[in-house]
Amino acid sequence: MPKSRSARSRLKFWVPGAAAGIATAVSAFSAYGQETPFVPSRNSFGVPGLIDMPTAEVDPDGTLSATMAKIGDSTRTTITFQITPRLSGSFRYTGIENFNHPASNADGVYYDRSFDLRYQLIKESDYLPSVVIGLQDFVGTGILGGEYIVATKSVAPGVKITGGLGWGRLGSYNSFGTTGSRPNVVLATGGVPTYDRWFRGPVAGFAGITYAPNSKWNFSLEYSSDNYTEETRLGQMSKDSPWNFGVDYRWKSGSQLSLYHVNGNEVGAQFSIVLNPKTFGIPGGNEPASYPVRVRPAGSANDLGWVGNDAVAASAKSELRALTQKDGLTVEGLHLEARRATVRLVNPTYGAPSQAIGRTARAMSRTMPTSVEEFVVIPVVNGMAMSAVTMRRSDLERLEHDNADAMLARTAISDAYGRLPKADPGIYPKFNWSLGPYLAATLFDPNNPVAVRGGLRATADWEVAPNITVSGSVTTKLFENGNGAIRQSESALPRVRTDAPLYKQADNAIEYLTVALHGRPGKNLYSRLTFGYLEPMYAGVSGEILWKPVNSRLAIGAELNYVQRRDFDMGFGLQDMVTVDPVTGARREIPNLNGHISAYYAFGNGFHGQVDVGRYLAGDYGATVAIDKEFANGWRIGAYATKTNVSAEDFGEGSFDKGIRFTVPFATLLGTATRRTDNITVQSLSRDGGAKLSVRGRLYDQVREYHEPDVARSWGRFWR
Amino acid sequence: MSAILKRRFGLALIASLALAACGSEPNPAVDYLKGVVGGAKTDSNAGGVVTADQTAQVLAATPSPVEFVNIEARNSQALMIGIEQNGPYSTYGTAARQSLVLRSGMITATRGLGGDLMSSEEDALLRAVQSRQAGNAGYQMHFLTPGDETKTLSFQCSVVPGGTQAIKAGEINSGGTVMTATCRGEGGQFDNTYVVDKRGTILAGRQWVGFTIGFIGTQALRR
Incomplete structure (x- = not known):
């Protein structure tokens, strides 16, 4: 880039409208909106669904959600995680009040843990619905136990229809047939797969329709095949109607607040928060930039005049230490040879090891004598040399503005056993302390x-x-x-x-x-x-x-x-x-x-x-x-x-x-x-x-x- | 039979913990919350509106190249100073250690802005813009995702020349051809605009730098 540093005297102090000149010069800019992956609404069991019934909708891979739902005497708290693009798992803690069961506490509340698995068999396409097979409470005591096969299809903008077959809890209302016999005792201890029950016993149909006029509101109507049998038998809930209605208010992240009318006699409410580690947070983080690579002047790589001059070596080390310190890194030692510099590095700052290594390498490019071509960074944890990351300085100079893959291909990672420079005197002992509040919970x-x-x-x-x-x-x-x-x-x-x-x-x-x-x-x-x-x-x-x-x-x-x-x-x-x-x-x-x-x-x-x-x-x-x-x-x-x-x-x-x-x-x-x-x-x-x-x-x-x-x-x- | 929830800190209590905790190590959460309480945002250090006085002061204080930079969506302006040169790539920085890499005036990378453009494959687009004639060019931008994977956005850009534009700013008193690059790719399109002088240097530009940052306007005050 040509530089013009002359004519400062002729400066016209030009003000904010720097962009004004540009703005007049250009026509319209089209907006470029970021696509947020769609997260389906959750049901009262904390999985993609209508109100009580599941749908065949599937979360984006990596989605983590927590749902708390209360319907009458029943409170369900569920964590659901999309393990792979097709497989998800849920953990749930349920409390049922006024429940006449030996395991209920003094206040008559029965608590139960349950695990679910859901797998998508068919992805939705132009003609085919999405189809999901699910196991609910498949290792628990069985009180929520149920299995289902469900299909969901988008039929018009914002409109989805769902139909499915349920067994167990989901086959308990108005069943139309049976497949084998299903043990119906509530297990005392639980915790083992209840495979002798899966897809056995009475089978019933369920269905529903949702309408989302925009991204914020979602209305649901379902025909529920859950008879709330145990809650009716041992508790004070009952089922007067199979028709449930609900409305969700949805935030952009997929979090939702829902209200519904269930069983013809109960009002329910639920709140879900949704987070995806893949898309949550600021891309690349907000931390300051590192120092750029300093490219050596042409021909300087053979300048070996400094070798043997301890003062040069000492000053290179102190400059490196000062520069890395500004990046939150500690250079504990340096072994400097004519063509190679080996750094002993402690990283108290960066979660990504590559970021600590990359910043150290850039600081080395700015401080090491020009004849040094090979950079070896050895991260140290508790005095143990973890690996020797070897880079060529000319690669750093050449690839600084390329995609990171190019540098990875030129980097060697090897065992650092026996290669670690000693820590400089004065670094140890180190003392760190902290004082703060703590919170511990027993669930x-x-x-x-x-x-x-x-x-x-x-x-x-x-x-x-060390x-x-x-x-x-x-x-x-x-x-x-x-x-x-x-x-x-x-x-x-x-x-x-x-x-x-x-x-x-x-x-x-x-x-x-x-x-x-x-x-x-x-x-x-x-x-x-x-x-x-x-x-x-x-x-x-x-x-x-x-x-x-x-x-x-x-x-x-x-x-x-x-x-x-x-x-x-x-x-x-x-x-x-x-x-x-x-x-x-x-x-x-x-x-x-x-x-x-x-x-x-x-x-x-x-x-x-x-x-x-x-x-x-x-x-x-x-x-x-x-x-x-x-x-x-x-x-x-x-x-x-x-x-x-x-x-x-x-x-x-x-x-x-x-x-x-x-x-x-x-x-x-x-x-x-x-x-x-x-x-x-x-x-x-x-x-x-x-x-x-x-x-x-x-x-x-x-x-x-x-x-x-x-x-x-x-x-x-x-x-x- | 109770089970245990083991954790060192309650997430919901990060705020109170961070504010109350002290120790020998700096606590990033404290800085963050101070920033939030004080109204500072990610772009605070580059933030505000650049005044004529500031421009004069900066130009007087340094012999280095100076670039005016405006992050539109954040309504945030700053003067950035040339701090390093690597071949055709010039790195400009702020005192708060945010940086921008320009190649003949085209932004090829950012650092410290949040949602940084990590690098670009800009050869073809730059050539097309520098030619000051209509043409087509491929263009790729590399980002990190919040999940720390590298994501590449690929575009096909159609470049058309417009009229000429005078640029009088700082020590620059020149002008060039307005070049508009309309880039289409995965998920949408954007228009980048550059004012290119006869030597192929971009004197001023307005360029899309990704979903998080949006458009950045640049203008050279000293080259």
């Missing part, structure tokens, strides 16, 4: 479905040396809802988790206080040794080793723990390992040793799997299988299940341990660069079978972040 206790505690929490990390960290967290409780009464339930196992309510009574608590040592025992190997107060209920020693080649999608790990039970007051005291059952008085001993062998695999299509096999806290042996859907921006939504050699009967309610979990990166909520995430696990039940030690800092998530599959996945942020 699904029938006597207090949402038990909330809150107070103040202080945490500190003292990094004595690979030795002392960490602690203490809390003081300031409030809790309910009467604080302990609900202690019978268990047929050592009370490794059913005693948790006793710990939650502590007003002042040490949540953890540990010393952790990390290391690289060999190529592809990572290690952790943690000792101290490992978690609220156990102290002890936890050792872990992980094998993870830097370019591999597979990792194998092993963890061995020796634990001792902590005192209920969560202070420094320990107690013996014998637990006493408050109901039966049975004394059982918790074994000291537990541990697992784990396999981790990133499927590469956004799905991640993990299998743990080993001995659990109560001494039971078994395996945990977990599947997560992972988004490049750090969102993760997954489910896990653990089955051990404890019988469903001994396990108690739920039959085996299972749950769903979410990882929410704050960066997507705030639009700024931050590594903070919120990890939420909703366990269906907290029982003693299949329980794991909850030690902090397991290796895999730390290690995988800077390995090739994860770095490549988020590579679009390299130039961000």
Whole structure:
């Protein structure tokens, strides 16, 4: 671009209308609207549907929604996630008031958890409707249990018609036939697939029509095949009419507020919020720009005059450190050779590893002596060299303004074992602390479905040396809802988790206080040794080793723990390992040793799997299988299940341990660069079978972040 | 039999937590909320209306190239200063570290604006605009999605010359041909307009820079 820096004296100070000249010069600009993917309305069960009945509409891939619906005595809270473009899953917590059932609480409220799956068999086309097959409450106690095949077709602008066949709950009104026999008892414990019931028993038809005159309003009319049989038999609801009417007000995001008239005698209302990790948030974030690449003057790449001049090397390092610091990155060390610079990098700021690497590389282009052609960035976590990311400086200069893929193709990611420059003196020890409020919730206790505690929490990390960290967290409780009464339930196992309510009574608590040592025992190997107060209920020693080649999608790990039970007051005291059952008085001993062998695999299509096999806290042996859907921006939504050699009967309610979990990166909520995430696990039940030690800092998530599959996945942020 | 909801922070309480929490590390949530409370938005740093005095001050204070930039949808104007050159690509920045990359005056990338244009395949479009004659050109724009995937929008642009336009701004006292590029592609169309001088330099332009940012107007004050 030609530059004219002359004639400043002849300046005409030209003002705001810079665009005015342009505006007169151009004709009309057509608006370019952003398309927002359509999210169908939810029904009272929190899945795409009419009022009580489902439709065959399907959410955009990745859609996450939460729905709370109240119809008469029945309140349903549902989380639904579109797992793949055709498959979705739901978790629901239902409360029915005035319900005469042995499991109802003192106030007569019956609580029940349920899971659904829906699969789209046929996508809607010009002539064919969308067809969905669904299983409702397919592992629960069966009170909401029902199956359906449903078809939905758009017939005119804003008008959709739906028809379907239902079994179970959805085949309970005005059935026209039966397919086999269906056991109709409400199971006591639930938690296992009720496959002996699926698509059996009476079958009934349901139908509906919706009309959406615009994007905000949606009117529904349905013929319901749900007879509310159990609510009528054991509760105070009844069905006077199969015709239900409803109206939805819908926001642009897909969130909705609905009112309806159900069963000819009830008024219902519902609210749904909808969020999609793929489309939620500011694209690319709001954080400041990085420094651009500085291109070396032609011919300067062979200028080796600086080699051997310590002052040049020292000044290059301090300039690099200052520049990266402005980007929220820490260069802990630099090994400078004539043609190569190797950086020891700590990234406290960016969720995407590629962004930290890209910003470091650009800062290097502005600070390293011109003869240095090879840049090696080695991210360090807890003193462990995670990978060596090798780039050519001339590629950075050449590809800065190209699509990021071009740079990825020229970047090598290899094991950094033995290549890490030492941290400069003065960097360690590091001390970080924080003080703030906390909030903890315990869900699904029938006597207090949402038990909330809150107070103040202080945490500190003292990094004595790069690979030795002392960490602690203490809390003081300031409030809790309910009467604080302990609900202690019978268990047929050592009370490794059913005693948790006793710990939650502590007003002042040490949540953890540990010393952790990390290391690289060999190529592809990572290690952790943690000792101290490992978690609220156990102290002890936890050792872990992980094998993870830097370019591999597979990792194998092993963890061995020796634990001792902590005192209920969560202070420094320990107690013996014998637990006493408050109901039966049975004394059982918790074994000291537990541990697992784990396999981790990133499927590469956004799905991640993990299998743990080993001995659990109560001494039971078994395996945990977990599947997560992972988004490049750090969102993760997954489910896990653990089955051990404890019988469903001994396990108690739920039959085996299972749950769903979410990882929410704050960066997507705030639009700024931050590594903070919120990890939420909703366990269906907290029982003693299949329980794991909850030690902090397991290796895999730390290690995988800077390995090739994860770095490549988020590579679009390299130039961000 | 109760189950446990384990979480470090309640999402609904981010606000109160962030405002109350303190520690040795800076808390981005606090900055964000301060911004919200104070009325600042993503474009606050580039925001406001550029006055004649500011223009004079900036031109006097730096010998570097200066570009006037207007993000229309945000009603936000700024003077950006040339900070780096890589071949034909010039990077302009603000003190708040927002940047714009221009190639002969055509925007090829933005940074720090939210919804940034990450890069472009602009060779053909730039050639067509520089030719100051009617023509057709392919054009691609690369963005990040909120999910951090790279998304490419592809367009076919029809470029037509219009009349001439005088450009008197800052140290620029020149003029050029008005070139309009009508680009059609996935999901819609937009019109970019450029004033191109005889050497093929875009002196001023109005260019669509993606769904989030919309149109950006640019005008060189010093080249």
